[in-house]
Amino acid sequence: MIDLLKIQKNPLRQNDIDDVVDYINNYWPTLLREVTKSESTLIKLPHAYIVPSPGNDRFAFEEQYYWDSYFTSIGINNEQLVSGMLDNLIFMFDKLGMVPNGNRYYLTSRSQPPILTSFIFHVFDKYGKSDAWLKKRMEVAKKEYRNVWTASDHPHDRNVYKGLSRYYDINYLHDLAEAESGWDMTPRFQRQCLDYLPIDLNCLLYKYEMDFSRAAEILGEYSESKIWKYAARHRKKSVDKLMWDKRKGFFFDYNYIEKKRSSVWSLAAYYALWSGLATNDQANKLRKNIERFNKKGGLTTTTGSFMYAPLFGSTKTQWAYPNGWAPLQFMVIEGLERYGYENDARLLVKKWIKTCTDWFINNGVLIEKYNVVNPTLKPVEGLYPSQTGFGWTNGVYVYFAEKYFPKKQETPD
Numbered sequence: 001m002i003d004l005l006k007i008q009k010n011p012l013r014q015n016d017i018d019d020v021v022d023y024i025n026n027y028w029p030t031l032l033r034e035v036t037k038s039e040s041t042l043i044k045l046p047h048a049y050i051v052p053s054p055g056n057d058r059f060a061f062e063e064q065y066y067w068d069s070y071f072t073s074i075g076i077n078n079e080q081l082v083s084g085m086l087d088n089l090i091f092m093f094d095k096l097g098m099v100p101n102g103n104r105y106y107l108t109s110r111s112q113p114p115i116l117t118s119f120i121f122h123v124f125d126k127y128g129k130s131d132a133w134l135k136k137r138m139e140v141a142k143k144e145y146r147n148v149w150t151a152s153d154h155p156h157d158r159n160v161y162k163g164l165s166r167y168y169d170i171n172y173l174h175d176l177a178e179a180e181s182g183w184d185m186t187p188r189f190q191r192q193c194l195d196y197l198p199i200d201l202n203c204l205l206y207k208y209e210m211d212f213s214r215a216a217e218i219l220g221e222y223s224e225s226k227i228w229k230y231a232a233r234h235r236k237k238s239v240d241k242l243m244w245d246k247r248k249g250f251f252f253d254y255n256y257i258e259k260k261r262s263s264v265w266s267l268a269a270y271y272a273l274w275s276g277l278a279t280n281d282q283a284n285k286l287r288k289n290i291e292r293f294n295k296k297g298g299l300t301t302t303t304g305s306f307m308y309a310p311l312f313g314s315t316k317t318q319w320a321y322p323n324g325w326a327p328l329q330f331m332v333i334e335g336l337e338r339y340g341y342e343n344d345a346r347l348l349v350k351k352w353i354k355t356c357t358d359w360f361i362n363n364g365v366l367i368e369k370y371n372v373v374n375p376t377l378k379p380v381e382g383l384y385p386s387q388t389g390f391g392w393t394n395g396v397y398v399y400f401a402e403k404y405f406p407k408k409q410e411t412p413d
Contacts, residue, residue: 012354017405020360024394030054043103046091047084053389063102066112070119071327072391075398079127086119090140098148109170110180114149114204116141117211138215145208161256162238164197186319188264195257199243203271206235236277249285265303267328273335283339297355297375298324318382324372326396349404356397366393
């Protein structure tokens with residue numbers, strides 16, 4: 001992998017990274033919200049939470065979002081806040097029978113990419129929670145897995161083909177199902193999201209199954225652990241058959257209506273590394289294909305120039321080339337590290353951290369997404385204006401900074 005940092009004019013400096021981390025840590029209170037009673041369409045939550053962005057006069061986030069919460073929380077060093085955000089998701093499941101897109105009543109027709117078990121284990125591992133704490137929350141995750149993500153009937157008609165699941169929305173509209181994917185909007189699904197088995201979703205469900213297995217082992221429930229491992233192996237077999245292209249060495253979304261794989265190359269394939277679904281041979285091929293996405297400022301969400309897609313007229317697709325997003329950089333980098341490609345992971349971390357740091361130096365803020373092809377240019381906007389803040393950008397930045405660029409401890413005189 002070519003280290004493009006070597007040819008960039010301004011080097012990445014530790015002091016600059018430290019400044020950004022300090023900015024983020026001081027910025028969290030700006031994003032902190034607490035809803036003690038339901039107001040209009042906003043659903044009350046028992047604990048305070050972090051919103052993605054403070055918004056502006058054109059647009060504002062005031063909700064806690066499902067998958068945002070995980071990527072945001074990994075950079076927050078506050079047990080009460082992080083645990084509370086997790087328990088807000090548990091609260092919403094208990095109240096609604098699902099974890100909604102966000103705590104707005106009009107966002108309850110769909111969920112977001114299921115990442116509850118990863119959030120649970122993040123808190124369990126980092127803060128040393130008890131086995132009883134783990135068991136209680138994993139039972140909720142199992143209900144979510146069974147009643148939402150692997151259900152076959154409306155209003156959760158997601159398990160539709162060969163034991164694999166799709167994104168869905170109670171209104172049975174393609175564009176709203178695409179919103180559940182979190183990738184709103186993207187060329188991945190050709191505006192026909194309900195027809196696709198997404199590679200990222202089924203890797204996330206594989207991760208659920210393996211996390212259930214791990215939890216069962218911790219709790220001494222060894223027979224149940226084996227059952228979940230069997231379910232994961234069965235899912236992997238189906239994913240390999242339908243989504244793995246041996247010739248291209250890559251995972252693609254599968255259109256189960258047309259019985260063919262998508263032709264769109266996207267970073268969703270690298271969930272197979274992060275989740276552990278990929279074999280070592282598949283991981284090696286995925287690693288080689290990273291060069292298709294590797295640009296000056298990081299990894300593009302898709303290859304090519306997919307910038308526009310019609311939506312209620314004409315709307316730019318923001319989950320596509322030339323944009324790069326923090327959660328996807330995280331998935332790829334952590335996935336590479338999981339399979340032993342530490343050098344590749346480190347180079348990509350440096351590139352992403354530099355992109356965010358340079359933007360901060362020049363503009364005084366961090367933003368939701370970046371133009372990684374031309375990092376000095378603004379990213380392509382989508383359904384709403386580009387936002388500053390930004391929850392998951394902040395969380396992933398701090399996570400990478402602490403892991404790869406820790407502050408030097410001052411020694412006392």
